[in-house]
Amino acid sequence: MGDxxxxxxxPAGKTLLNLxxxxxxxxxFAMDASSASYPRTASRVDPNNPPWPxxxxxxxxxxxxxxxxxxxPTILGNAMTDVIQTLNEQWDExxxxxxxxxxxxxxxxxxxxxxxxxxxxxxxxxxGDIPLWNKAIAKYFRGKDFMSAPWLFAEAYKYRRxxxxxxxxxxxxxxxxxxxxxxxxxxxSSTAVFELSTRFxxxxxxxxxxxxxxxxxxxxxxxxxLTQVSLWGNATDLSLLINMxxxxxxxxxxxxxxxxxxxEKNILGNHLQRVWELVxxxxxxxxxxxxxxxxxxxxxxxxxxxxxxxSGIAREVHFHGKRIPWFVSDVTRKDWNWLLNVMAYGSLxxxxxxxxxxxxxxxxxxxKQYVNEGKWIYEQHPFWCTGYTFWSISSEAPDLFHYxxxxxxxxxxxxxxxRKLTYDCQAPSDTPFDVAIGPLASEEGAPPVxxxxxxxxxxxxxxxxxxxxxxxxxxxxxxxxxxxxVVLLSDGDRKDKTQEQKNGNSN
Ligand code: F6P
Ligand code: MG
Numbered sequence: 415m416g417d418x419x420x421x422x423x424x425p426a427g428k429t430l431l432n433l434x435x436x437x438x439x440x441x442x443f444a445m446d447a448s449s450a451s452y453p454r455t456a457s458r459v460d461p462n463n464p465p466w467p468x469x470x471x472x473x474x475x476x477x478x479x480x481x482x483x484x485x486x487p488t489i490l491g492n493a494m495t496d497v498i499q500t501l502n503e504q505w506d507e508x509x510x511x512x513x514x515x516x517x518x519x520x521x522x523x524x525x526x527x528x529x530x531x532x533x534x535x536x537x538x539x540x541x542g543d544i545p546l547w548n549k550a551i552a553k554y555f556r557g558k559d560f561m562s563a564p565w566l567f568a569e570a571y572k573y574r575r576x577x578x579x580x581x582x583x584x585x586x587x588x589x590x591x592x593x594x595x596x597x598x599x600x601x602x603s604s605t606a607v608f609e610l611s612t613r614f615x616x617x618x619x620x621x622x623x624x625x626x627x628x629x630x631x632x633x634x635x636x637x638x639x640l641t642q643v644s645l646w647g648n649a650t651d652l653s654l655l656i657n658m659x660x661x662x663x664x665x666x667x668x669x670x671x672x673x674x675x676x677x678e679k680n681i682l683g684n685h686l687q688r689v690w691e692l693v694x695x696x697x698x699x700x701x702x703x704x705x706x707x708x709x710x711x712x713x714x715x716x717x718x719x720x721x722x723x724x725s726g727i728a729r730e731v732h733f734h735g736k737r738i739p740w741f742v743s744d745v746t747r748k749d750w751n752w753l754l755n756v757m758a759y760g761s762l763x764x765x766x767x768x769x770x771x772x773x774x775x776x777x778x779x780x781x782k783q784y785v786n787e788g789k790w791i792y793e794q795h796p797f798w799c800t801g802y803t804f805w806s807i808s809s810e811a812p813d814l815f816h817y818x819x820x821x822x823x824x825x826x827x828x829x830x831x832x833r834k835l836t837y838d839c840q841a842p843s844d845t846p847f848d849v850a851i852g853p854l855a856s857e858e859g860a861p862p863v864x865x866x867x868x869x870x871x872x873x874x875x876x877x878x879x880x881x882x883x884x885x886x887x888x889x890x891x892x893x894x895x896x897x898x899x900v901v902l903l904s905d906g907d908r909k910d911k912t913q914e915q916k917n918g919n920s921n
Contacts, residue, residue, distance in 0.1 A: 422523045453841070456852070461567060461802060462554040464839035467854065469872055471561035471568060476872045477894050478565035486572055489522050489742060493576065493591035500589075509585045516586055519579035525530055525573075530559045533571055539581035542738075543796040547574060547808060550801060567801035568837040569741075574799065577738040588748075590739040596749055597756075600709035604763040608712070608770040609733075610643070610717050615773035617780070618724045633725060634690055641686060641901070645866040646677060647714030648706055648828045649896045677899075682869070683876035685849070685903040689864055692823065692903070698729035699822035702861075704798070706828030707736050708749035714829065716753075716781055730789050732821070737794045741830055750792050754782050803834045805852045817858040825866060832867040832900070836875050843874045843882035847902040850875040860906035869898045876902050 439837055462468070471482035489838070497517050502561050504510050525531075533555055535548045560568045580589045600607075620629065676683070693699075701722055703715055715733075722728040735745040740919035756762055757778025761771065784790035797811035803825075809813040826835055836850040847865070848855035872893050874882055877900065885892045892898055 417810065446465065448910065453849075459805065459837075459852075460554055461550060462558070462564060464564065464803075464837040466837075466839040468564035468837075468839050470565055473565075476565070478872070482560055482565065482568060486569065487527055490520065490527065490572075490576065492522050492595075494524075496591045496594060496665045499594075499915050509614055512583050512585045516579050516583050516589070519582070520576070520883055523575050523579060527560060527572065528577075530561050530588045532557060532559045533563060533568070536574055536578055537582060537839070539578060539587075541577075541581055541602035541738075541796075543574075543800060546796065546802070547571075553690050564838065566803065566833055570799075573738070573740050574801075579737075589819065590746065590748060592739050592754065594735050596743055597710045598744075598751065598866075599910065600713070600753070601762045603710045603713075604766065607763070608766065608773065610714070611771060611773040611777050614717055614720065615776040630694070634694065635809075636721065636726075637690055637693065637725075638686055640721050641689065641866070642678065644714050644718040644825075644827070645681075645901060646868065646900055647711040648868045648899075680897060681899045681901055682874070682881060683900040683902050685847075685864075686901050688903050689901065693727050694863060696727045696822060699727060700730050700732065700736065700820065701728045702732040702818060702821040702824040704824060704826045704831055705733055705745045706831060707743040708745040708753070709743070711743075711827070712745050712749065712753055717777075720777070720784070721782065728822075730791060731784075732793060733792045734798060735792060735794050736798050736799050737796055740799055747792065747794060750869070754778055754785070758782055758829075771825075803837045804831075808857055810839065815857075816859075821859050821861045823862045823864060825864045827866055829867055829870040833871060833873055835863070835865055836873050838871075838873050841873065841875055842879065843877045844879045845875045847876040847921060848904040851904055855904040855906060858907055860904075860907060860908075862906045863904045865902045867900050867902075868896045869900065870894055870896050874900070876900065894895075 423509070451468070454463060459465050469476045469478040471478050473479055494517065497513065497520065501510060501513050501517070504513065511574060530822070533551055535551055536544055538544050551571075555563050558568075560572070576591070581587045583589075624632070678686075701719070703719065705712060705715065719728070719731040719733075722731060733745075733750070735747060735750055737746070739746060757774050758781075759775075759778075763771070766774075781790065785792070795811065795814045797807065797814050800810070802810050807818070826832065835854065837852070842852055851863065854860055869892070874893060885898075
């Protein structure tokens with residue numbers, strides 16, 4: 415055996431070169447957003463390389479770190495508690511055993527989260543989204559783990575894996591671990607619910623004594639306020655409000671006019687006037703909502719959509735929900751059906767007066783009628799539950815892109831949708847919205863896009879730099895508090911289309 419102690423067996427020492435005549439070393443190559451290499455040109459952008467640097471779980475300065483390290487394990491732990499409750503209520507042994515196997519899979523997922531495991535492919539559970547998921551993992555995230563993959567993808571992946579815990583089972587493939595929580599929060603929202611139902615239950619009447627101008631002015635004021643009702647409805651996201659008291663919920667759900675006037679100053683990027691200009695002359699249009707949260711937020715969106723129909727602005731409203739339980743509180747078809755039915759037939763609020771109860775029934779029945787008449791259409795494309803951002807809609811889900819292009823206005827609700835619109839990356843805060851959303855603003859036929867979002871995570875665009883810098887300095891935590899909001903509009907590619915139509919007509 416050779417002598418391992420001999421000098422020749424030790425690794426070679428470093429050879430230092432004397433490079434005195436070469437140019438000095440530059441140290442400012444840090445990959446921050448101010449670096450000249452950003453934004454990446456479109457051809458260099460991919461899900462692991464957004465236009466500006468991605469947020470990743472290991473970035474301790476971002477909400478990604480807190481979410482991946484603490485919030486997701488807590489959410490998963492609560493989901494297990496929910497499953498155990500269901501288990502305790504189950505009498506059929508075969509189903510009990512089947513559910514226990516789901517719980518085992520949840521334990522494995524928890525361990526993988528805690529050990530920061532690599533992202534493995536999703537097991538083929540016959541859901542239509544497997545190719546979308548596994549192509550993304552193989553192509554962009556091979557070898558990446560929960561902390562090193564971009565936050566957006568890793569977080570979405572966790573919810574898809576949670577679904578897999580159930581989709582592989584025999585009896586529980588449609589089980590929603592968040593359903594109880596979603597219903598519970600709505601049933602604790604009585605004050606704000608009745609505030610709206612008692613105002614909007616009766617069908618709107620046109621006041622014939624008003625001049626056209628006056629009527630249009632009133633229409634505008636209502637539109638602006640209802641847009642804000644839908645916007646602030648997004649502040650009630652269950653994944654952040656786990657320990658909220660009824661009083662806390664009341665405070666953030668207050669929908670009165672004074673409150674709205676006061677909160678408008680918290681809209682940091684505010685295109686409300688432009689949105690009004692877009693819809694002011696719209697008659698019988700199609701409006702799409704890419705929904706966010708169930709319960710109170712969905713209720714606010716429906717009040718808004720109801721008014722859009724009654725005012726004649728929209729002829730039909732398409733609601734896009736999620737196919738699987740998603741980011742705790744997002745709307746699934748079951749949540750949608752539950753809301754409409756509980757309003758029309760249920761008795762959810764024990765303290766309600768007869769008039770309040772009746773107002774809710776009227777609303778619920780009218781909304782169900784819209785569904786029956788095809789004025790309200792609920793849909794759930796698999797693309798919404800993937801880790802892709804909306805920069806990839808046209809390439810990964812061209813059918814969905816073309817479908818959205820038929821719309822006169824696509825309203826994206828909430829924080830996660832905003833993250834997906836903007837690639838969830840460290841864009842400078844003054845990046846114009848239509849630059850931040852890339853192809854969804856610029857591709858041929860792109861529809862007008864409106865983001866109604868209360869700010870609950872790091873990415874912020876179309877907000878002047880001095881404003882965001884001052885908040886960063888004076889109010890740490892402003893990016894995740896839900897106190898601030900943005901109302902941002904992209905006109906899409908419609909200007910050209912209208913022009914083309916005009917040209918075509920004149921030829
Ligand atoms: O986990 C973080 C997050 O994805 C943030 O985007 C936001 O805090 C929340 O979850 C979801 O918010 P929303 O329901 O508004 O999309
Ligand atoms: Mg949500």
